Amino acid sequence: MSGWKIPLAIPNVGAEEARAVHDAIMAGDLAIGREQEHFERFVTDITGAKFAVSVSSGTAALHLALLVLGIGPGDTVVVPDLTFIASVNPISYVGATPVLIDVKPDSGNIDVDLITTFLEDLQKEQLPLPKAIVAVHLLGEPCDMEGLMSLSKEYGIDIIEDAAESLGATYGPGSIAYKSTGSIGKIGIISFNGNKVVTTGGGGMLLTNDGALASKARHLSTQARLAGNYYNHDVVGYNYRMSNISATLGIEQLKKLREFISAKRSIYRHYQDSLELIGDIKMMDTNPENNGTCWLSTALFQDKKTRVKVEAHLRNLGIECRALWTPIHLQTPYRDSLYIGTGVSSNLADCALSLPSSTSLKESEQREVIDVVISTLINH
Incomplete structure (x- = not known):
């Protein structure tokens, strides 16, 4: 467990x-x-x-x-x-x-x-x-x-x-x-x-x-x-x-792959439909021309401070969530590597938060996650 x-x-x-x-x-x-x-x-x-x-x-x-x-x-x-x-x-x-x-x-x-x-x-x-x-x-x-x-x-x-x-x-x-x-x-x-x-x-x-x-x-x-x-x-x-x-x-x-992907996509859409109504949050984009797996439904907040606050609130209530990975150019083994960019990866790492996305996630559990995120943003 x-x-x-x-x-x-x-x-x-x-x-x-x-x-x-x-x-x-x-x-x-x-x-x-x-x-x-x-x-x-x-x-x-x-x-x-x-x-x-x-x-x-x-x-x-x-x-x-x-x-x-x-x-x-x-x-x-x-x-x-x-x-x-x-x-x-x-x-x-x-x-x-x-x-x-x-x-x-x-x-x-x-x-x-x-x-x-x-x-x-x-x-x-x-x-x-x-x-x-x-x-x-x-x-x-x-x-x-x-x-x-x-x-x-x-x-x-x-x-x-x-x-x-x-x-x-x-x-x-x-x-x-x-x-x-x-x-x-x-x-x-x-x-x-x-x-x-x-x-x-x-x-x-x-x-x-x-x-x-x-x-x-x-x-x-x-x-x-x-x-x-x-x-x-x-x-x-x-x-x-x-x-x-x-x-x-x-x-x-x-044998259950189609069922699992369908569940992942449904979870993503539910987060998108509920959270993007707030205005201060959007989900990481999925191209409608593609058929992605929606492996982890990931929300983008306006800034790192908001993401950290939402993350802390969720975790304090026993809801696991996770920020995206630290960009590779900031990782100790690769700090001397050639990096070409304008800081997009750093901004995403600061502002993005992956939300519960298990294929066995219950509707009531997802509703709880959504309610916690919304209440945290409203009281932010």
């Missing part, structure tokens, strides 16, 4: 998951089993990606993505300044250098116009271009993939989609309409952490339409062990394989 009267985002796991996991345990299929392959096929069916490699975390998937694309020391990788630090750390794992790009004020997604200007400047000065762009679909809202894919084609830069929060989301406008996030770029990654739309208790997946990249990622995820009866390995590998127990849980969760 979370310990909160109304938690922020907890797993929605029921009898079906318990039975499936119990059966796998009784069969002795804990580490390796047929459910791993079944789980991967299920995800490719949902996303339309040709290949999927299940791994131990979204971070592991991103690390493998960088490795199989040959990114390493001396290379740069573009990444949004507003994201969980796990979107950036794997860049450091491989010895590459992150370039931090500011985000759009409405969605918090990476600002493609800033990337375009950055690339144009590099080209004019005849400087090396980034090897990849990590495109984070923040809070489950698809970022400007059409713009990013255009840059990929023009400059020869690989796009890695961080779809950790957006499994089941589809991109809306333009030439790539209705494609699932994670299946559009060169590689996509998904997280199945406990607070995500669906969970395996902790896990991730690498998606790609390139069979060679998928095979290489799978090889590296199993300590680079060669086929056969002997423990022979050709390169340095990693213990990144997802367990069969996790995959078993994930299969049952995926």
Whole structure:
């Protein structure tokens, strides 16, 4: 249990998951089993990606993505300044250098116009271009993939989609309409952490339409062990394989994906309809042309002081809420990194607050959250 009267985002796991996991345990299929392959096929069916490699975390998937694309020391990788630090750390794992790009004020997604200007400047000065762009679909809202894919084609830069929060989301406008996030770029990654739309208790997946990249990622995820009866390995590998127990849980969760996303979207709309009447608050935007997951419904207040007051009031009443992440350029490991922007990420970090968004959130619980927020603003 979370310990909160109304938690922020907890797993929605029921009898079906318990039975499936119990059966796998009784069969002795804990580490390796047929459910791993079944789980991967299920995800490719949902996303339309040709290949999927299940791994131990979204971070592991991103690390493998960088490795199989040959990114390493001396290379740069573009990444949004507003994201969980796990979107950036794997860049450091491989010895590459992150370039931090500011985000759009409405969605918090990476600002493609800033990337375009950055690339144009590099080209004019005849400087090396980034090897990849990590495109984070923040809070489950698809970022400007059409713009990013255009840059990929023009400059020869690989796009890695961080779809950790957006499994089941589809991109809306333009030439790539209705494609699932994670299946559009060169590689996509998904997280199945406990607070995500669906969970395996902790896990991730690498998606790609390139069979060679998928095979290489799978090889590296199993300590680079060669086929056969002997423990022979050709390169340095990693213990990144997802367990069969996790995959078993994930299969049952995926059966409920549509239901969970529908609940998330309903929660977002209820917050939007109720809170935006106040005038001093708006919800982080969702593009009506997209079909995002609304992973965490996040409110924007006029200033940091108001956000802090609302946050404190909610928490004092046992209602879990959370400010957005500290921008990467302000995090100790990355303070010397190149940051391109005007402070949008810092403003969002100051003024945004994620509200309870569990798929099991009761209508009465959401009403309580809304009432507390409104009363705090009225008495502000």
